Amino acid sequence: MIKRIVTGFLIMILCLLGGVPVFGQPATYYIYDDTGILRESEMAKLDVLAVGILEKYGIAPVFILSESCNDKETADYAQACYEEAKWSEDTVLLVINEGKDEYFFYTTGRAEDFFKQKDLDRLWMVYDQEEHDYDGVEAYLNATEAILGERNAPFAAIGSAAVKNPSIPAERQKERLVDEAGLLTADEGSDLLEKLNEMSERQHCDVAIVTVPSLSGKTSTAFADDFYDYNGYGAGPARDGILFLISMEDRDWAISTHGYGISAFTDAGQAYIMDQVRPHLSQGDFAASFHTFADLSDEFLTQARSGKPYGEGNLPKGSVSHFWIFGDLGIGALLSFLTLKGIKSSLKSVSLRSNADPYVHGGRVNLTHSQDTYLSSHVSRTAKPKESQSSSGGSSTHTSSSGSTHGGSSGKF
Amino acid sequence: MEKLLEYKCPNCNASIAFDSNTQKMKCPYCGTTVDVKEWHLQDPFHDPKDSLERATEQSPSWDTGATSSWEEEEARDMKVYSCQSCGGEIVGESTTAATSCPFCGNFVILTHQLKGDLRPEWVIPFRLDKKAAMNAWRSHIQGKMLLPRIFKDQKHIDEIKGIYVPFWLFSGVGEGDIRYRGETLRMWSDTDYDYVETKVYKISRSGSVDFQRIPVDGATKMPDDLMESIEPFDWKDAVDFQMEYLSGYFAHRYDVPMEECMDRADERAIQSVANALSETVKGYDRVTVENSNIQLARGSVAYALYPVWLLNTTWNKKQYTFAMNGQTGKFVGDLPLDKGAYWRWFVLLTFIFGAVIYGFMWLLILL
Numbered sequence: 001m002i003k004r005i006v007t008g009f010l011i012m013i014l015c016l017l018g019g020v021p022v023f024g025q026p027a028t029y030y031i032y033d034d035t036g037i038l039r040e041s042e043m044a045k046l047d048v049l050a051v052g053i054l055e056k057y058g059i060a061p062v063f064i065l066s067e068s069c070n071d072k073e074t075a076d077y078a079q080a081c082y083e084e085a086k087w088s089e090d091t092v093l094l095v096i097n098e099g100k101d102e103y104f105f106y107t108t109g110r111a112e113d114f115f116k117q118k119d120l121d122r123l124w125m126v127y128d129q130e131e132h133d134y135d136g137v138e139a140y141l142n143a144t145e146a147i148l149g150e151r152n153a154p155f156a157a158i159g160s161a162a163v164k165n166p167s168i169p170a171e172r173q174k175e176r177l178v179d180e181a182g183l184l185t186a187d188e189g190s191d192l193l194e195k196l197n198e199m200s201e202r203q204h205c206d207v208a209i210v211t212v213p214s215l216s217g218k219t220s221t222a223f224a225d226d227f228y229d230y231n232g233y234g235a236g237p238a239r240d241g242i243l244f245l246i247s248m249e250d251r252d253w254a255i256s257t258h259g260y261g262i263s264a265f266t267d268a269g270q271a272y273i274m275d276q277v278r279p280h281l282s283q284g285d286f287a288a289s290f291h292t293f294a295d296l297s298d299e300f301l302t303q304a305r306s307g308k309p310y311g312e313g314n315l316p317k318g319s320v321s322h323f324w325i326f327g328d329l330g331i332g333a334l335l336s337f338l339t340l341k342g343i344k345s346s347l348k349s350v351s352l353r354s355n356a357d358p359y360v361h362g363g364r365v366n367l368t369h370s371q372d373t374y375l376s377s378h379v380s381r382t383a384k385p386k387e388s389q390s391s392s393g394g395s396s397t398h399t400s401s402s403g404s405t406h407g408g409s410s411g412k413f
Numbered sequence: 414m415e416k417l418l419e420y421k422c423p424n425c426n427a428s429i430a431f432d433s434n435t436q437k438m439k440c441p442y443c444g445t446t447v448d449v450k451e452w453h454l455q456d457p458f459h460d461p462k463d464s465l466e467r468a469t470e471q472s473p474s475w476d477t478g479a480t481s482s483w484e485e486e487e488a489r490d491m492k493v494y495s496c497q498s499c500g501g502e503i504v505g506e507s508t509t510a511a512t513s514c515p516f517c518g519n520f521v522i523l524t525h526q527l528k529g530d531l532r533p534e535w536v537i538p539f540r541l542d543k544k545a546a547m548n549a550w551r552s553h554i555q556g557k558m559l560l561p562r563i564f565k566d567q568k569h570i571d572e573i574k575g576i577y578v579p580f581w582l583f584s585g586v587g588e589g590d591i592r593y594r595g596e597t598l599r600m601w602s603d604t605d606y607d608y609v610e611t612k613v614y615k616i617s618r619s620g621s622v623d624f625q626r627i628p629v630d631g632a633t634k635m636p637d638d639l640m641e642s643i644e645p646f647d648w649k650d651a652v653d654f655q656m657e658y659l660s661g662y663f664a665h666r667y668d669v670p671m672e673e674c675m676d677r678a679d680e681r682a683i684q685s686v687a688n689a690l691s692e693t694v695k696g697y698d699r700v701t702v703e704n705s706n707i708q709l710a711r712g713s714v715a716y717a718l719y720p721v722w723l724l725n726t727t728w729n730k731k732q733y734t735f736a737m738n739g740q741t742g743k744f745v746g747d748l749p750l751d752k753g754a755y756w757r758w759f760v761l762l763t764f765i766f767g768a769v770i771y772g773f774m775w776l777l778i779l780l
Contacts, residue, residue: 324774325767332767336759343558344755349745350642355688356681358645361623365589365689369619372595377612384605 029204029236030054030087031137033065035098042134049141053148054237055170059111060088061144063137068099078106083307088237094123094140114151122147168239168402169232176200176233181211181248183286192287195294203301205260206233206241209290215247220254220410223247225400228256236260239404244293246281253281254410257395262407264304265297266311266395270409273300281413311394418522419497420660423447428498428519430661433539433720433739438657449657496521508632511577511664522659526666533654535582535717537646539575539662539739546573546722546737549744553735559758561751564728572725575739577664577718578635581671582626583678585712587686590619592704595697614697618690624682624712628719629674631667635721636734637677642745643738646719650740654718664718671714683707 030050031043038046046063054060062085069077078095087093090109097103105120115123126143130136176196179189192209200206208228215223224245228234234241238259245254253274257265265273273296280289296316303310310316395407422429422440429447432439437446494503501516510526513519527533547570554565593616600609626648630640652658686707694700720739725732728749735746 324771328771328774329763329767331770332763332765333759335766336762339762340559340755340759344750347557347559347748347750350636350638350747352638353641353644353681355684356624356627356678357685357688359624359627360685360689361625365620365622365686365693367618367620367690367693369590369617370693371617373615375613375615377610379608379610381606381608384602384607 030060030062032063033133035065035067037065037133038137039134046134046137046141049138051237053141053145054088057145057148058088058090058237059114059144059148060091060237061141062087062091062093063140064093064095065133066095066097069095069097074100074102074104075106078104082106082108092123092144094127114148119147168229168404171232172206172234173231174233176206176208178208178210181213181246183211183246183248184290185287188287192290192294195291199294199298199301200235200241203298203305204235204240205264205301206235206239206243207294207297207301208233208241208243209246209293210243211246211248211286213247214249215252220245220247220252221256221398221408222401224254224256224408224410225404225406226402228258228406229400229402229404234258242297244290246286251413252410253278253413255408256400257407258404260304262395262397262405264301264309265407266309267407267409268312268315269300269310272310272315273297274409274411278411278413417494417497418524418656419519420452420522420657428660430520431538431658432661433542436538436540438660449652449655452657494521494523508634508665508668509663510666511659511662513663520661522656522664524656526664527654527656527659531666533579533666533718534715535651536577536654536658537648537650537717537719537740538652538658539720540650541722541737541739541742543573543575543722545742546575546724549737549742550724550735553744553746554748557748559751559754560748561728561754564749570724570726572723574723575662576721576723577659577662578640578721579631579665579667580628580640580717580719581631581667581669581674581678582628582715582717583675583682583712584625584627584714585682586621586623586710587682587707588619588621588710589686589690589705589707590617591687591690591702591706592617593691593694594701594703595694596699597696598698616694616697616700618693620686620690620693622682622686622689624685626715627678627681629677631669631671631674631716632665633668634665639734639736639745640721643721643736643741643743646738646740651717659718662720667716671716675714679709682709 029047031038031046033043050061050063064078064081066077072080074095074097077097078093081095082091082093088109090111091107092111092115093106095104095106103124105115105123107115107120123140123143126139127136130139175193177189177193184192196207196209200208210224210227212223218226224243227245228241228243233239233243236259240260241258242261242265243256245256246252247254255265255270255274257270273293276296277289277292280286280292299316300310303316308314397405397407400406420429420438421427422443422445424440424445425443427440427442429438429440429445431437431449432446435446437448438452439446492505492507492509494505495501496503496514496517496519498519499514499517501514503512503514503521505512505523508526509523511520511522514521550570554560557565595614595616597612597614598609599612600607602608628640628644628646630637687705691700691702722737722739724735724737724746726735727733731749733746733749735744737744
């Protein structure tokens with residue numbers, strides 16, 4: 001009897017755990033293994049291979065080897081993983097359920113067109129043939145590339161910026177914090193850089209801050225876009241990222257977003273961030289403004305990953321500022337005074353009467369003359385404040401000099 | 414020696430007094446009751462010439478019927494009388510008309526204060542007795558927050574007296590002409606503008622208001638605001654004045670001449686006329702008075718005694734006076750404020766309100 005209860009209890013816990021997503025391995029992006037068969041170094045090498053394919057063809061090949069798929073159906077697990085990570089609009093994903101000895105292919109976007117059933121069978125075959133898992137995954141990836149090559153898969157569609165532009169370097173050329181205008185002290189700078197690096201790695205999205213003394217004649221938007229592109233900012237194949245630029249010459253600021261950054265930082269979201277940051281900028285407190293920017297960017301990226309990026313009608317809930325503690329006490333004092341005034345007045349019952357109404361015979365006046373004459377009328381009007389033009393709620397984009405699509409906004413401080 | 418009047422029970426010869434519960438003369442010892450009117454007929458002191466009739470006439474000045482005259486001895490402030498029952502000395506003021514002997518407690522009436530020109534025309538006899546007054550006092554202090562606890566617990570009354578207070582009653586007609594400016598507002602909006610249309614009107618009203626017996630207290634010692642606060646008295650209980658009603662109570666005759674009281678009556682009457690006319694102006698969003706002209710046509714004035722229960726208590730070196738309308742039972746009197754309690758509640762409520770609003774703000778933010 002007790003055994004049954006214990007077993008039942010354990011099963012319940014396991015079912016609950018079934019809801020827990022699997023991701024906790026930040027090291028590689030496209031290759032996952034929770035069985036421990038593949039070594040870290042092996043996974044890293046395979047990851048590079050996968051990235052290469054994505055950059056070349058715009059399709060992300062992903063491989064997941066799972067012990068039990070969290071006790072879900074392999075197909076459901078594959079879908080859940082994709083929704084969680086969203087490697088690319090076009091992804092081919094192979095999930096292997098070690099425990100159940102099952103496998104499942106999940107394709108999205110253009111990958112659906114390129115990988116027909118016979119192609120998927122072929123992919124499985126090459127994996128299965130190999131003795132060691134590492135060789136199997138390598139073969140799987142090579143086969144993916146081969147198939148795509150055969151299909152002459154054209155390069156990136158809208159959104160994912162796998163555009164091959166020779167002047168855009170693949171590796172990032174500069175640090176995530178570039179303080180050419182010298183607005184921060186050495187300590188502030190290193191603190192900030194540490195924060196930016198940590199968050200960018202964690203979020204798989206570059207968050208960069210650049211300060212310059214002058215824009216050299218360019219517009220702040222163009223400067224920011226170009227700085228981003230020609231210095232190789234951006235994480236992942238889509239070069240996801242956001243760059244915040246400050247130019248001291250004319251006190252301009254600009255934000256440039258790319259890849260995933262465009263969807264994560266909507267126009268309304270950027271406006272919100274700047275509302276929080278601008279007061280610090282105006283006061284010249286740059287360290288505070290940059291930290292605020294970084295923290296908010298982190299928050300925004302996390303929120304975006306959940307599927308609902310901050311935007312029009314969906315902004316971060318602020319908090320009640322501490323000033324209101326005093327303000328509310330003041331209001332409380334006022335209310336308290338009024339309440340007690342009422343109670344105090346109940347103690348008083350003696351006063352002179354203002355009129356002789358109780359002694360009016362008949363209780364009302366005998367009206368002998370009553371006349372209402374219309375004299376004039378006039379109309380006054382006040383203009384209603386016009387609502388500012390708002391976009392449909394998402395992110396507006398433009399094309400930069402390098403030809404890539406950027407989102408962003410700019411202004412003065 | 415002025416004539417002191419004491420009423421004796423026809424049955425047992427004890428001091429008989431007016432009983433408010435039965436509205437008759439009642440002997441507290443043998444319980445015999447005699448109707449006041451009956452008593453008056455068999456009273457050897459009854460003087461038929463004392464019953465005077467007053468007619469109401471419209472005239473430019475208040476009609477008093479006669480001028481009041483002062484006897485020489487009455488010019489002095491204090492008078493000494495001798496109690497007929499015990500021989501004790503009763504010290505009365507120049508206005509005392511009825512009082513009690515401090516030694517034997519017998520009630521005496523100083524008839525000279527109520528004769529001739531000083532004789533009241535009407536009296537509203539007491540309807541409520543001392544017990545009722547004490548009960549009313551207890552309910553008055555009950556349930557009052559911020560009343561000092563000790564005051565409540567003490568329940569100590571220094572003095573409680575049933576007094577007939579002299580009043581001048583003014584009747585007349587007030588006429589008013591008032592001009593107003595009225596505005597009506599109409600508001601609407603379209604996509605670009607908010608509009609307000611204002612229409613201006615010239616309004617005039619004229620009318621008359623009949624006043625009957627506006628009371629103004631004619632005793633200097635009686636605080637006017639206290640007396641006005643226990644208004645109104647109901648005229649339906651008023652009877653022709655007879656001295657018998659006073660036995661068992663205290664009484665004063667007036668010492669403020671009618672002309673001085675007139676101003677107060679005028680003030681109240683004018684305000685009533687203005688209110689009455691303004692009430693007829695309806696349907697406007699905004700009304701302002703441009704011109705107001707109110708005249709009072711003097712009618713008649715009468716002199717009457719109204720019943721009032723007066724209570725005195727001392728607390729914290731201050732004297733507090735309370736009054737109850739001896740006919741309707743309306744009880745008034747300002748009570749002291751417990752400053753300590755006030756400030757304690759102030760601080761407590763400030764924090765409570767502040768916390769509630771703060772919590773509300775957070776709730777709004779989070780939703």
